[in-house]
Amino acid sequence: MQKLLILLFIFLGFEGFAQKQTKNFVEKNLNIIRSIDPDSTDFTDVEVIGNAIGNSRIVMLGEQDHGDAPTFLAKTRLIKYLHEKKGFNVLAFESDFFALNEGWDHLDKQKTTINNFIQQNIFSIWTSCTQCENLFYNYVSESFGTNNPITISGFDSQFDGGYSNNLKKYIDDFFKVNDIPFIKSKSYIDNFLPFIDSIKISKDVAKQTLFIKQIDTIFKQISKKWEGSFELLVLHNLQESSKNGISFLTKAKDYKELRDKQMAENLKWLVNQKFPNQKIIVWAHSAHILKNREFIKSKSSNENWTNMGHFFTRDSLLNQQTYIVGFSSKYGTAGRITIPNTYKVVLPIKNSFEDWMNDNIKYAFVDFKRFRNLNPNSFEYFNMKGKYHIYNEAVWTQVFDGIFYIKDMYPCEKSVLKF
Template identity: 50%
Template sequence: MTKQFFLLTLVLFSLLSYGQQPTKKYVQNNMATIATIEPDSLNFKDLEAIGNAIGDSRIVMLGEQDHGDAPTFLAKTRLIKYLHEKKGFNVVAFESDFFALTEGWEKLNKEKSATNKFIRNNIFSLWSNSKECENLFYSYIPSTLQSGHLIIIAGFDSQVHANYSKENLKTFIDNYLKNKNIDFVKTPNYQSEFLSVMDGEPLISWAKPHASFVNAINTIISQLPKKDSTSFEMMVLKSMRENSRSTMQYRTNPKEYSDIRDQQMAENLKWLVQYKYPNEKIIVWAANAHILKNQIFIKVPKADRQPMGNFFTQDELLAKSTYILGFNARQGTAGRLTKESKYAIQAPKATGFETWIPDDTKFAFVDFKKFREKYPNQSTYFFMKGIGHSNAYALWTNIYDGVFYIRDMYPSEKME
């Protein structure tokens, strides 16, 4: 029995390896070596392979496997510099508070100390307190404000967490609704079921009366004029509503929580692309788990949630103008600033994507979009650490448009 099992395993392994040959060969023959991830390295010749792959795309999504991947933060910083200076990308949208970053940055006095304080208080501390993001946030972005070729910061996350929102969101919405003079504002429920719920930190606490808050927003939206349907205020209201809906599902139905949040993040990003910055090129900073598309092609572990990238690219025009770059690491440790414990990332599978890259290659880029164009009928599944730092079996060439490979992973350090 043991001998038969061994032979069967050998046959299956051989079939798997044979089926992967076209993809493996493509990766090995078309891999572009990246010279460095150091942010201060401004000779961008090695990044031209990524620039050529992006082509005329108007939206570029940059992922990360975990929210503490130090080399990824450095690589993304250098990529943002390249995309800004050589490819004309001027907006960077973060997986952070939609209202705070989008409205707050626009109203901000663009002076270095004010800019630094705003970034520190409004972008998630996973990044804003990271030593590896220091160059981007507190040196490069402020420098562009004085150059006349400035970078614009925006957010697209429905989660309300930032200081600017705590200080300004309630007044901003209250003034807008009173100016519209809708009927609901004149009722006692406006204060008890809507404004009072916005005090303190209610929109990130599942103990608050979210159901009545959601109903109140639905009433408000129904009474607003149709011409406001694409306004920023309307998007803020919808984002708050979906944040409350997802919060209600947080403990009891994690899948529903994630789907609601990711769908609203996609809607907020669409609004930035189509209405706020229709003539700008936009960089998106978020997790791999949020930016990936076609999650139905993930077989093991089975994907039971829909990511933002999938919702976003359901619009055919947006899909054609978007390049999604996932990040991948071979070995090392990972962890976040918000957690003391670190962990060893999984070793790659024997036939996995990471093993196709030469051992002495520290950084590389592979264009999966070009592979799809060259082999339109090829549907090869293979192992890759393409979401977090765990192996997953999927049709990765249809999930990302490209992959940025990092050999050695290590966790981010807190900025001094």
């Protein structure tokens, strides 16, 4: 018994030391960011982020909720810096994989057509937010008047973009060119093709199940030369979308995980197949991009799901090439333009990451990857609002590579721009 007490004392003492170690690192390696204004083009203050990113080819930028106005401003400024100073020229969104690849690739790259396409195919939580206007409706389109244009892409398995109205014809044309036997069946005409138009809204589990089986039949009939192609990946997205729909309708536990696993596959394809020699910025919710989720203590079973970042970084090479930036805020209000009500962010609790921040600091950055390199044996749990605007206890230094701190949060203003 005495030995157990001694071991417990040693363990608790080690935990306390580790926490002190992390806190000391944060306080001594806190990099003040001067501004989040997208028009602030003196990037000397954000060079610390560039140095932290180093030679990473993929940079993921998170957000605690899909309406965090100052986070969107900060991300816009970071995107400009990464584009102009670090050679990143692909911007991939948590939005329609099919629309933002097939549609973008065939788009006439003029300012009006670009702005209209963005507004119709990237989720309105961003495109209808005033704080995103600078990026979407000025910077991207104006880059096509330079020698360094920005390519827009997407990796979400949901077919929510306006361009996806072309999906049924796209699929049908692909099957006809390849003379797929299934297209000659009555089931193809009566069930398969019509269902593509209703896949987003269908609440019929039987039809979803049939659709999944039909795609399996099609996979067996397609030539192996198409393996790894965009066309087959679109079919996988259709199939996983139906699986996701069934999971949601039946209240299964894998509802979120199905989507995230496919998003990871889509992002891998973008990185390895479509843009193998380019640097990519990923824009998504922090809950999708974080890694090593096993280091987060979940407060409910709803949080205990395997996410895109976890699937993506299981590939050791991709993990080495990726730098993941989370966001944290201390005070304020949050909400989305698609939801009428706003809410107060959780106030800082004692000895949390946000509590370590002096109130005179508005914006700052901490490089957790550097902490890991300096302290490879440190796995300390501490509280931080890294996943949402609520606290989770986690080894946050293993979950994100860096944290962008914002003192005051406020929700988006609704944009009135129409194209």
